[in-house]
Amino acid sequence: MKLFSKEQIYMADKLTIERQNISSTDLMERAGSQVFNWIHMRLQGAQVPIHVFCGIGNNGGDGLVIARQLILDGYNVKTYVVNCSDKRSKDFLINYDRIKNVTKKWPTLLSCDDDFPVINAEDVIVDAIFGIGLNRPVDPWIKNLFKYFRNTKAFVLSVDIPSGLSTENIPVDEDSVVWATYTLSFVTPKLVFFLPETAKYTVHWEVLNIGLDEDFLMNTTTEVDLIGKNEVLPLYIPREQFSHKGQFGHSLIIGGCYGKIGAVTLASKASLSAGAGLVSAYVPKCGYIPIQTAFPEAMVITDTDDEIITKIDFKITPSVVSFGVGVGTDTKTINAFEDFLKQNKTPLVIDADGINILAKKKSLLQLLPLNTVLTPHPKELERLIGDWKDDFDKLKKVKAFSKKHKLIIVIKGAHTITVFQDKLYVNTTGNPGMATAGSGDVLTGIITGLISQGYSPLNATIFAVYLHGKSGDFAVEKYGYQSLNASHIINYLGDAFIDLFRLPEPPQEEEIEEAEATKKD
Numbered sequence: 136m137k138l139f140s141k142e143q144i145y146m147a148d149k150l151t152i153e154r155q156n157i158s159s160t161d162l163m164e165r166a167g168s169q170v171f172n173w174i175h176m177r178l179q180g181a182q183v184p185i186h187v188f189c190g191i192g193n194n195g196g197d198g199l200v201i202a203r204q205l206i207l208d209g210y211n212v213k214t215y216v217v218n219c220s221d222k223r224s225k226d227f228l229i230n231y232d233r234i235k236n237v238t239k240k241w242p243t244l245l246s247c248d249d250d251f252p253v254i255n256a257e258d259v260i261v262d263a264i265f266g267i268g269l270n271r272p273v274d275p276w277i278k279n280l281f282k283y284f285r286n287t288k289a290f291v292l293s294v295d296i297p298s299g300l301s302t303e304n305i306p307v308d309e310d311s312v313v314w315a316t317y318t319l320s321f322v323t324p325k326l327v328f329f330l331p332e333t334a335k336y337t338v339h340w341e342v343l344n345i346g347l348d349e350d351f352l353m354n355t356t357t358e359v360d361l362i363g364k365n366e367v368l369p370l371y372i373p374r375e376q377f378s379h380k381g382q383f384g385h386s387l388i389i390g391g392c393y394g395k396i397g398a399v400t401l402a403s404k405a406s407l408s409a410g411a412g413l414v415s416a417y418v419p420k421c422g423y424i425p426i427q428t429a430f431p432e433a434m435v436i437t438d439t440d441d442e443i444i445t446k447i448d449f450k451i452t453p454s455v456v457s458f459g460v461g462v463g464t465d466t467k468t469i470n471a472f473e474d475f476l477k478q479n480k481t482p483l484v485i486d487a488d489g490i491n492i493l494a495k496k497k498s499l500l501q502l503l504p505l506n507t508v509l510t511p512h513p514k515e516l517e518r519l520i521g522d523w524k525d526d527f528d529k530l531k532k533v534k535a536f537s538k539k540h541k542l543i544i545v546i547k548g549a550h551t552i553t554v555f556q557d558k559l560y561v562n563t564t565g566n567p568g569m570a571t572a573g574s575g576d577v578l579t580g581i582i583t584g585l586i587s588q589g590y591s592p593l594n595a596t597i598f599a600v601y602l603h604g605k606s607g608d609f610a611v612e613k614y615g616y617q618s619l620n621a622s623h624i625i626n627y628l629g630d631a632f633i634d635l636f637r638l639p640e641p642p643q644e645e646e647i648e649e650a651e652a653t654k655k656d
């Protein structure tokens with residue numbers, strides 16, 4: 136799914152109005168009606184107090200449409216206008232008049248000196264104060280209002296984006312944003328729903344289709360893509376009936392040191408389970424017996440040293456090499472890596488201490504083949520590119536780093552982001568059960584296994600991150616967050632592959648009714 140920027144959304148609005156020959160007021164009516172339908176499907180006329188808070192721009196206009204439709208349907212509605220600026224948008228004013236025509240309970244104007252209305256925990260707050268047009272930090276009294284919302288413990292439904300949350304800046308503090316229970320976002324989810332510093336402002340989100348110009352939406356490329364099953368399915372390379380292991384490449388996993396041979400075992404197993412034809416592990420001598428025992432399918436090549444990698448020398452011709460899991464940062468290992476890089480032309484995946492070595496000796500970056508994949512967790516990323524001010528600054532720095540060194544960078548975490556030059560691929564699978572030792576080693580193995588069988592490094596990375604998370608999602612159903620461990624992720628990789636071709640569940644009755652209701656508008 137594409138994540139459109141604020142500018143692209145405004146452009147889509149403009150073109151829709153022109154091409155569909157409708158007014159901006161009609162478009163607002165469509166947007167507000169979609170939110171009304173969503174509420175109506177769930178509340179079915181229940182007399183829960185609904186407090187609709189409107190700003191004075193178009194987000195507020197949406198709020199007025201929602202309030203009017205709820206009133207017309209007999210809901211128990213109170214409407215407030217949060218007086219935050221002297222300017223009112225044209226469509227806000229039109230809808231302000233329209234609501235006055237349908238009820239004697241005119242919207243209450245709230246300003247800084249007023250007491251806030253009584254709201255109980257069982258009530259619903261509709262937050263239509265600021266949308267994507269937020270252009271400065273909010274005033275202290277509005278912050279207090281947001282804090283008050285939070286204290287009421289009421290269900291907060293944000294329209295388009297939680298008010299106070301900008302699409303391109305991290306909020307100055309947690310009180311300057313509405314903490315939404317649910318956000319109904321128009322056209323596209325917003326990138327801030329996925330970033331570590333801002334995802335907390337909405338527990339759930341859903342996209343509402345408001346019928347914007349299809350041509351524009353189809354033909355516009357975005358800087359950010361959200362990666363789910365629909366996005367990875369086209370990447371899948373099918374297997375022919377007469378295929379043989381020679382067609383799926385040979386992964387070489389170089390890593391490990393005394394006490395950290397398990398990392399290589401995990402990455403090697405994951406590589407084979409992701410479909411590599413052959414897998415060899417390259418480890419210090421102490422790794423020979425453990426890997427042969429724990430993972431009989433692997434071939435093992437050993438260093439001359441018992442405990443660390445001191446020289447990378449092999450006779451095989453791998454299709455892809457992974458370096459770094461459990462390898463340590465001994466000077467001899469760094470030198471061995473440098474010597475290897477000087478003559479290597481094979482695609483590379485670098486993880487863990489491999490990244491720490493690059494951070495220690497930046498000159499090695501110039502020796503990496505084009506489109507080498509780096510998979511840092513936050514600490515490794517910081518060592519590599521230095522500190523960042525906030526999540527947006529981090530993305531800017533990673534993009535610059537990716538462009539400068541021609542690398543693919545995987546920013547691991549919840550919603551792992553793969554960065555390739557200016558483009559971001561935001562993953563949707565995975566869960567906190569995966570925050571466990573060795574799960575990153577498994578990811579390295581999956582990426583390596585996919586490159587081995589012919590996926591481009593970028594496609595392999597996007598696909599592997601998805602599969603890794605999906606396996607974790609299957610595994611967590613059996614093991615729960617606490618007991619899930621990295622080996623389980625490998626065990627469920629097969630389910631993640633099979634799930635790609637599973638047809639979606641038939642829609643539930645409620646969804647059919649909802650679709651019917653939407654069609655009528």
Ligand SMILES: NC(=O)C1=CN([C@@H]2O[C@H](COP(=O)(O)OP(=O)(O)OC[C@H]3O[C@@H](n4cnc5c(N)ncnc54)[C@H](OP(=O)(O)O)[C@@H]3O)[C@@H](O)[C@H]2O)[C@@H](O)CC1
Pocket residue numbers: 144145147148162163166190191192193194195196197219220221222223224264265266267268269270271272273274294295296321322345347
């Ligand atoms: N295609 C779509 O997605 C559609 C989107 N639609 C809706 O439009 C929304 C965008 O509307 P928008 O551009 O009017 O901006 P919005 O968010 O209402 O805020 C701007 C207003 O707030 C003010 N203001 C800003 N910051 C402030 C602050 N800190 N403190 C105080 N005031 C502040 C600013 O005032 P000013 O700077 O002019 O003084 C201005 O008046 C979008 O989110 C969606 O809900 C649908 O209606 C149609 C289809």
Ligand SMILES: Nc1ncnc2c1ncn2[C@@H]1O[C@H](COP(=O)(O)OP(=O)(O)O)[C@@H](O)[C@H]1O
Pocket residue numbers: 487511512547548549550551564565566567568569570571572573574575576577578603
């Ligand atoms: N809360 C989470 N939600 C989804 N995925 C997660 C979460 N926490 C960790 N992960 C995933 O687990 C992996 C952890 O990698 P890493 O920290 O390198 O582990 P290790 O070094 O132990 O192998 C990454 O792929 C990351 O995206």
Ligand SMILES: [K+]
Pocket residue numbers: 194262263264265266293294295296297298
């Ligand atoms: K809002």
